[in-house]
Amino acid sequence: MIGSYSLNFGLFFSFFIIFFSINNLKNAENLDKKIISFTFLQFFFVIISFVGLIVSFINSDFSNETVFNHSHTTKPLFYKISGTWGNHEGSLLLWLLVLTLFVFIFLLKSDRQPKNYRIFTLLFQQIIIIGFFVFLIKTSSPFNFIFPVPEEGLGLNPILQDPALAIHPPILYLGYVGSSIIFSSALAAMVSSYVSKEWAKHIKQWVLVSWIFLTLGILLGSVWAYYELGWGGFWFWDPVENVSLMPWFALTTLLHCILVLEKKGILTSWAMVLSIATFALSMSGTFLVRSGILNSVHTFANDPERGLFILIFLFSLIFLSIFIFFFFHKDKEKTENNFFWLSKETSILVNNWFMMYFLSVVLIGTIYPIFLEVLTSNKISVGPPFYNKLILPLLIPFLFAMAIGPKLKWIKSDFQDKLNMLLLLIISFLISALIIKEFDISFLVNTILVSSAFFLFFVTLREFFIKKLKNLSQNVAHFGFSLLILSILLNNIFSTEVITNLKIGETFKSDKFSINFANIVQENGKNFKSIIGKFKVEHEDGSIDALRPELRIYNQPNIVTSEADIKTNFFTDKFITMNYVQNQEYFNIRYQVKPLMIWIWISVLLLSFGGLMSMFKKRYEI
Amino acid sequence: MRLLHIFFIIVLIFNFNLIKADEIETENKIAKNLRCLICQGQSVYDSDSEFALSLKLVISNKISEGMTEEQIYSFLKKKYGEWILYDPVLNKNTYFLWLMPLLIFLVGGAIIIKKFYIRK
Numbered sequence: 001m002i003g004s005y006s007l008n009f010g011l012f013f014s015f016f017i018i019f020f021s022i023n024n025l026k027n028a029e030n031l032d033k034k035i036i037s038f039t040f041l042q043f044f045f046v047i048i049s050f051v052g053l054i055v056s057f058i059n060s061d062f063s064n065e066t067v068f069n070h071s072h073t074t075k076p077l078f079y080k081i082s083g084t085w086g087n088h089e090g091s092l093l094l095w096l097l098v099l100t101l102f103v104f105i106f107l108l109k110s111d112r113q114p115k116n117y118r119i120f121t122l123l124f125q126q127i128i129i130i131g132f133f134v135f136l137i138k139t140s141s142p143f144n145f146i147f148p149v150p151e152e153g154l155g156l157n158p159i160l161q162d163p164a165l166a167i168h169p170p171i172l173y174l175g176y177v178g179s180s181i182i183f184s185s186a187l188a189a190m191v192s193s194y195v196s197k198e199w200a201k202h203i204k205q206w207v208l209v210s211w212i213f214l215t216l217g218i219l220l221g222s223v224w225a226y227y228e229l230g231w232g233g234f235w236f237w238d239p240v241e242n243v244s245l246m247p248w249f250a251l252t253t254l255l256h257c258i259l260v261l262e263k264k265g266i267l268t269s270w271a272m273v274l275s276i277a278t279f280a281l282s283m284s285g286t287f288l289v290r291s292g293i294l295n296s297v298h299t300f301a302n303d304p305e306r307g308l309f310i311l312i313f314l315f316s317l318i319f320l321s322i323f324i325f326f327f328f329h330k331d332k333e334k335t336e337n338n339f340f341w342l343s344k345e346t347s348i349l350v351n352n353w354f355m356m357y358f359l360s361v362v363l364i365g366t367i368y369p370i371f372l373e374v375l376t377s378n379k380i381s382v383g384p385p386f387y388n389k390l391i392l393p394l395l396i397p398f399l400f401a402m403a404i405g406p407k408l409k410w411i412k413s414d415f416q417d418k419l420n421m422l423l424l425l426i427i428s429f430l431i432s433a434l435i436i437k438e439f440d441i442s443f444l445v446n447t448i449l450v451s452s453a454f455f456l457f458f459v460t461l462r463e464f465f466i467k468k469l470k471n472l473s474q475n476v477a478h479f480g481f482s483l484l485i486l487s488i489l490l491n492n493i494f495s496t497e498v499i500t501n502l503k504i505g506e507t508f509k510s511d512k513f514s515i516n517f518a519n520i521v522q523e524n525g526k527n528f529k530s531i532i533g534k535f536k537v538e539h540e541d542g543s544i545d546a547l548r549p550e551l552r553i554y555n556q557p558n559i560v561t562s563e564a565d566i567k568t569n570f571f572t573d574k575f576i577t578m579n580y581v582q583n584q585e586y587f588n589i590r591y592q593v594k595p596l597m598i599w600i601w602i603s604v605l606l607l608s609f610g611g612l613m614s615m616f617k618k619r620y621e622i
Numbered sequence: 623m624r625l626l627h628i629f630f631i632i633v634l635i636f637n638f639n640l641i642k643a644d645e646i647e648t649e650n651k652i653a654k655n656l657r658c659l660i661c662q663g664q665s666v667y668d669s670d671s672e673f674a675l676s677l678k679l680v681i682s683n684k685i686s687e688g689m690t691e692e693q694i695y696s697f698l699k700k701k702y703g704e705w706i707l708y709d710p711v712l713n714k715n716t717y718f719l720w721l722m723p724l725l726i727f728l729v730g731g732a733i734i735i736k737k738f739y740i741r742k
């Protein structure tokens with residue numbers, strides 16, 4: 001009740017803000033304090049409505065349609081709360097909440113920037129906010145009534161009842177919505193002719209914020225996929241994963257491009273295009289996932305109103321930004337570029353070039369099947385082999401460039417310490433050749449790929465010792481990236497897996513280990529019953545792991561989920577799941593040994609930590 | 623003589639094991655490249671659904687019948703349509719899909735070189 005009223009209030013405030021802003025634009029010297037209060041009030045009303053929804057979820061108020069559809073009285077409190085954003089309506093409300101919060105923070109934090117630039121940013125941001133308000137109120141209100149009030153709700157999908165997934169959407173949204181600030185501010189900078197080194201410096205903070213949250217959000221999603229989906233993978237090039245990766249590529253590109261802009265005042269048009277693209281990708285990503293277009297084109301037709309609104313809103317924003325880009329943006333760059341082949345500028349351009357390529361692979365791979373089906377009604381799948389074939393070969397030069405690039409100087413540079421670099425290259429190659437050969441997987445590509453990853457690894461590692469804290473953040477991030485690629489590659493190459501059917505008491509034997517299915521026990525959780533299998537895995541060296549995978553039978557909705565048990569240490573993860581085999585006393589057991597899993601997570605944390613350090617860095621020092 | 627016999631048998635068993643292991647490896651590789659049609663975004667290899675299980679059987683039968691990987695893909699493509707293959711084949715429907723990213727890469731490189739490195 002309160003929630004839906006305060007949403008309408010919030011919308012009214014948008015118009016207030018726009019009205020006052022336009023007034024303020026014309027005649028005042030400074031930004032009107034009133035505007036800041038209004039943005040705060042707007043945020044305040046959205047938060048009331050959001051809290052209202054959370055309270056309905058906590059109290060299991062089933063007169064609310066959203067609560068009825070997605071909650072249940074026996075659900076643990078934590079998941080009642082996280083259920084608030086575990087559905088279409090609530091997640092849109094969360095988007096709106098973050099939007100209004102960010103615009104308020106933006107106004108507070110930008111007091112050293114020119115007034116008109118701030119106001120224009122606010123105006124563009126309000127256009128987005130109004131779009132979301134209308135979308136929310138018109139097509140997906142979280143506050144619809146049901147009468148008569150149902151006794152019990154329908155419950156939340158059990159695979160979403162998980163700690164990582166409970167905080168995954170908010171973190172990801174912080175990243176997505178941060179990109180809306182970048183978008184509005186880029187448009188504002190063009191309109192008020194403020195595209196400059198100062199702008200780059202100012203917006204870099206927001207780029208970093210969005211980038212960090214987006215990175216962490218993707219991390220949480222893939223950690224969840226790893227232990228919850230039961231097949232031991234963490235990335236499947238699924239369309240839903242891809243849509244979060246695309247803005248990440250765009251943001252990473254922008255992050256590097258902004259550095260050049262900040263230092264040299266060039267690449268302005270490119271930075272504008274990237275800012276717009278990042279936001280367009282983020283928004284279409286959220287909408288595509290939420291509206292279900294991606295899994296199949298047909299879900300689109302189920303809810304034409306929502307889909308149509310999305311399309312119209314997205315296209316009008318893109319149209320607006322193209323219009324502003326062509327009519328307001330003047331490329332003030334000196335046409336003469338004063339840098340040489342071997343320079344930091346070149347290396348950043350190379351980064352941008354490859355990033356755009358990776359982005360285009362993912363983009364085309366994700367949306368092409370949709371277009372093909374609409375146009376020719378041919379259904380094709382684009383899966384991991386496609387991405388591996390197109391991305392992996394080009395990862396090699398990319399990694400080399402990433403190792404060498406940061407060592408170069410602006411404008412013109414010579415290769416310094418060639419000898420050491422060459423040495424590291426040889427070492428990397430030898431190590432990789434040894435590893436690959438030892439395990440008898442003789443792929444030339446693998447060796448070269450792993451060597452390039454090792455090369456970057458060693459170069460960045462060495463930087464820690466010779467540069468002495470200078471430009472530490474960049475090095476931490478690059479080191480994290482090298483660790484990520486290295487762990488993923490080695491993990492891919494050396495994962496082993498056994499799938500077998502076992503009865504209680506049986507033992508599976510292979511030459512490396514034996515798996516003994518000791519017994520099963522039953523336990524009761526708050527809203528599920530669980531069947532826990534007790535397994536003993538004995539290894540060659542005599543060490544024994546006790547693993548307890550679980551089958552959970554949730555009461556509402558009535559779904560069986562399989563919970564993996566994972567033993568993690570620094571070198572390998574041991575991963576086991578069990579599943580029913582229909583109408584038999586056998587259980588299907590899947591046991592995997594996955595090397596270096598933990599380093600994949602750690603490296604992504606390092607990557608985002610590098611970003612965080614860069615945010616708090618006092619001055620620019622590449 | 624007897625020693626030789628035993629030796630032969632050992633070699634045979636050893637090789638048989640190798641062949642068997644090879645077969646399982648190809649089977650897994652194929653299953654990883656197929657979409658489980660009734661699941662949400664899982665490969666046949668990763669899924670435990672009945673469809674996936676029966677498809678795994680089909681694959682291993684076809685391998686022991688002596689079909690190559692390519693033949694199995696085209697057999698399944700005929701039966702279930704292209705939707706089942708995660709690795710889209712290059713034909714007139716997919717030229718755009720495969721070649722566009724590479725084209726973008728080349729054009730991108732060309733733009734960078736033209737804009738920044740060729741002196742006017």
